[in-house]
Amino acid sequence: MSLLHVSGLTKEFGDLVAVDDVDFDVEDGEFVSILGPSGSGKSTVLRMVAGFEEPTAGTIALEGEEIVGKPPFERDVNMVFQDLALFPHLTVAENIGYGLKQQGVPKAERRERSERMLEMVRLEGYGDRTPAELSGGEQQRVALARALVNEPALVLFDEPLSSLDRKLRQHMQTELQRIQTETDTTFLYVTHDQEVALAVSDRLIVLNDGGTQQIGTVEDLYEDPASRFVADFIGDVNTVTGRVTDLDDDRALIDAGTGEIPVPRTAIAADVAAGDDVDVCVRPYQVSLRDAATTETDATDAFASTGTVLSRSYQGSDSLYDVDTDAWGTVSAEVREDAFRNGEDVTVTWAPEHVHVYRRDDEDRPDGGETEDRPDGGETEDE
Amino acid sequence: MAGRSDAGSAIGDRIDAITAYFRSRPRLRTLVVAGPPYAVLVLFFAIPLLVMLVVSFQTSEIGGPWTLSNYTNFLTSETYLTVVWQTLVISLQVTAIIAVVGYALAYSIVRFSRRTTLLLLLVILPFWTSYIIRMYAWINILQSDGVLDSTLNLFGLPAVGLLYSQPAVLIGFTYVWLPLAILPFYASLTNLDPDLIEASKDLGAGPIRTFTSVTLPMTKNGVITGLILTFIPTFGSFITPRLLGGTNNIMIGMVIENQFKSAFNWPFGAAIGMVISVVVVALLILATRFGGGLFGQRSQGGAEA
Numbered sequence: 001m002s003l004l005h006v007s008g009l010t011k012e013f014g015d016l017v018a019v020d021d022v023d024f025d026v027e028d029g030e031f032v033s034i035l036g037p038s039g040s041g042k043s044t045v046l047r048m049v050a051g052f053e054e055p056t057a058g059t060i061a062l063e064g065e066e067i068v069g070k071p072p073f074e075r076d077v078n079m080v081f082q083d084l085a086l087f088p089h090l091t092v093a094e095n096i097g098y099g100l101k102q103q104g105v106p107k108a109e110r111r112e113r114s115e116r117m118l119e120m121v122r123l124e125g126y127g128d129r130t131p132a133e134l135s136g137g138e139q140q141r142v143a144l145a146r147a148l149v150n151e152p153a154l155v156l157f158d159e160p161l162s163s164l165d166r167k168l169r170q171h172m173q174t175e176l177q178r179i180q181t182e183t184d185t186t187f188l189y190v191t192h193d194q195e196v197a198l199a200v201s202d203r204l205i206v207l208n209d210g211g212t213q214q215i216g217t218v219e220d221l222y223e224d225p226a227s228r229f230v231a232d233f234i235g236d237v238n239t240v241t242g243r244v245t246d247l248d249d250d251r252a253l254i255d256a257g258t259g260e261i262p263v264p265r266t267a268i269a270a271d272v273a274a275g276d277d278v279d280v281c282v283r284p285y286q287v288s289l290r291d292a293a294t295t296e297t298d299a300t301d302a303f304a305s306t307g308t309v310l311s312r313s314y315q316g317s318d319s320l321y322d323v324d325t326d327a328w329g330t331v332s333a334e335v336r337e338d339a340f341r342n343g344e345d346v347t348v349t350w351a352p353e354h355v356h357v358y359r360r361d362d363e364d365r366p367d368g369g370e371t372e373d374r375p376d377g378g379e380t381e382d383e
Numbered sequence: 384m385a386g387r388s389d390a391g392s393a394i395g396d397r398i399d400a401i402t403a404y405f406r407s408r409p410r411l412r413t414l415v416v417a418g419p420p421y422a423v424l425v426l427f428f429a430i431p432l433l434v435m436l437v438v439s440f441q442t443s444e445i446g447g448p449w450t451l452s453n454y455t456n457f458l459t460s461e462t463y464l465t466v467v468w469q470t471l472v473i474s475l476q477v478t479a480i481i482a483v484v485g486y487a488l489a490y491s492i493v494r495f496s497r498r499t500t501l502l503l504l505l506v507i508l509p510f511w512t513s514y515i516i517r518m519y520a521w522i523n524i525l526q527s528d529g530v531l532d533s534t535l536n537l538f539g540l541p542a543v544g545l546l547y548s549q550p551a552v553l554i555g556f557t558y559v560w561l562p563l564a565i566l567p568f569y570a571s572l573t574n575l576d577p578d579l580i581e582a583s584k585d586l587g588a589g590p591i592r593t594f595t596s597v598t599l600p601m602t603k604n605g606v607i608t609g610l611i612l613t614f615i616p617t618f619g620s621f622i623t624p625r626l627l628g629g630t631n632n633i634m635i636g637m638v639i640e641n642q643f644k645s646a647f648n649w650p651f652g653a654a655i656g657m658v659i660s661v662v663v664v665a666l667l668i669l670a671t672r673f674g675g676g677l678f679g680q681r682s683q684g685g686a687e688a
Contacts, residue, residue, distance in 0.1 A: 073585070
């Protein structure tokens with residue numbers, strides 16, 4: 001039995017479908033992130049689990065028990081708020097002890113458990129200060145301690161790290177992982193920041209426009225994205241447009257403007273049919289560059305185009321090149337060699353087995369329509 | 384300055400000169416900025432108060448010999464002290480009623496209403512009508528066979544004839560000061576971060592516990608400000624109790640007014656006024672000690688600390 005089982009979860013605000021039939025499970029001890037752009041419905045999902053919003057339809061079961069309809073103060077979950085929501089009129093110790101006080105835990109035990117929590121988050125001796133006297137990072141730790149001290153079945157995070165600078169955020173990510181392991185608690189973490197989500201999570205749930213795009217481990221999502229949206233949202237990707245000219249059980253012939261290229265069927269989304277317009281996606285690290293003079297460009301077994309190097313940025317072990325290709329416009333390539341100069345003519349190629357092919361669908365892209373603008377919630381991504 | 388036109392630079396130079404003049408004389412600068420408000424306070428508050436203090440130590444007419452008798456007469460008279468006590472009781476009752484009614488109103492406006500601006504406007508609207516006219520309207524409502532009684536009759540209920548009773552005075556005061564108290568209540572409630580309420584519930588506190596341990600403490604300053612704005616004018620009021628309370632509900636403000644207007648015993652009136660001022664200021668200091676800052680200048684959480 002999963003610790004948290006969410007099924008058919010839907011939330012409508014008037015005509016707007018904020019969350020549309022979402023299913024997922026969180027196992028005991030897992031660190032799961034809900035990742036999506038703003039307006040994707042991720043915070044609404046979290047607020048429904050916490051009890052601040054009532055779902056329009058669907059069920060939420062915590063430890064096998066249905067919790068929809070229960071008020072927030074009767075749910076065995078605690079939330080770390082985006083703006084932390086520390087009580088400014090209480091000391092740090094009183095903030096942490098607030099939940100225990102509601103449970104009727106005696107004062108001496110409250111103090112002892114608060115102090116142990118402060119130690120856990122490395123803020124020993126901060127108990128008598130007020131939240132206003134702490135730095136942003138310290139306040140994050142207090143908010144975390146205030147949730148953890150109650151030993152809830154599940155801790156919810158509503159993008160609490162988004163206000164921190166990059167360095168502190170990375171530090172807090174590691175801290176979160178350490179504390180999660182030490183306390184053996186289950187974390188459900190909502191964020192729009194793929195960097196945070198990739199760094200800390202065991203599994204990711206990718207939401208867009210209120211619907212689930214994909215659920216899986218970081219590797220699953222990166223290596224085998226279920227949609228162009230996921231490919232684009234998790235990591236960087238090149239997308240070129242093409243058309244499926246022929247399709248059978250083993251392979252498809254795809255014409256991306258450089259002739260028909262056979263692509264293995266496993267690289268092609270299930271709903272693609274012959275004749276469809278498709279997006280062909282490839283990660284920059286799968287793209288190779290060659291000197292234009294020494295290679296022939298009319299290869300029939302790989303995607304290839306000539307082009308000119310636009311820019312090069314050094315990334316430590318790799319260099320990232322932007323190449324203006326004749327066939328597809330700008331393509332990024334992440335390669336080991338750094339022999340190419342700006343303005344140099346090169347050939348860009350990648351192997352057909354490294355692509356992911358999705359049916360072309362304009363609603364699917366992250367930079368496309370915002371959720372708020374959708375005229376009709378009933379429209380789904382298939383039509 | 385280099386880039387200016389000739390005319391502009393002439394004015395600019397003068398401005399620069401004036402700025403430089405004041406910059407080198409910080410005391411003069413402070414005087415120019417803070418002087419006018421202080422002048423007004425001294426002219427219309429401190430000097431009259433001083434005059435009143437002087438007058439209160441004089442015998443029955445101004446310019447007469449010095450005496451303490453005005454104070455001793457007042458402080459030893461059981462009649463007057465009873466009136467002071469009665470005034471205190473009524474003021475506290477009004478303050479208590481306004482605390483409950485006003486807070487509930489402000490809370491519902493903030494938490495449950497979408498038409499906040501409209502409702503606030505309605506709350507403040509009575510201020511546009513003259514105080515006296517509103518009091519006469521209440522006389523019309525409360526007198527025997529008035530609007531209240533005839534409405535009660537319609538529903539087959541007995542008439543109450545509230546005018547010239549203590550409830551009438553309480554109703555009048557509540558009506559008059561409610562808008563004044565609601566504004567600070569409202570301001571403090573809108574400043575309250577709704578996330579704090581959610582955090583409290585998330586941590587296991589029900590609605591009542593959340594109200595007593597988060598909402599109320601977080602809005603304490605606004606509440607105290609509102610209550611002070613109610614208590615002080617009620618304590619010194621004389622029109623409302625005269626019009627709605629008749630002769631049975633004497634308040635100390637009426638006594639003072641009487642000394643000046645009918646009895647022409649200004650020194651005695653001044654002495655009572657001084658005593659009452661001292662009592663009210665003492666209560667104020669007590670309230671600010673208790674409440675953490677009049678008008679909220681000591682902010683929550685000690686951000687300046």
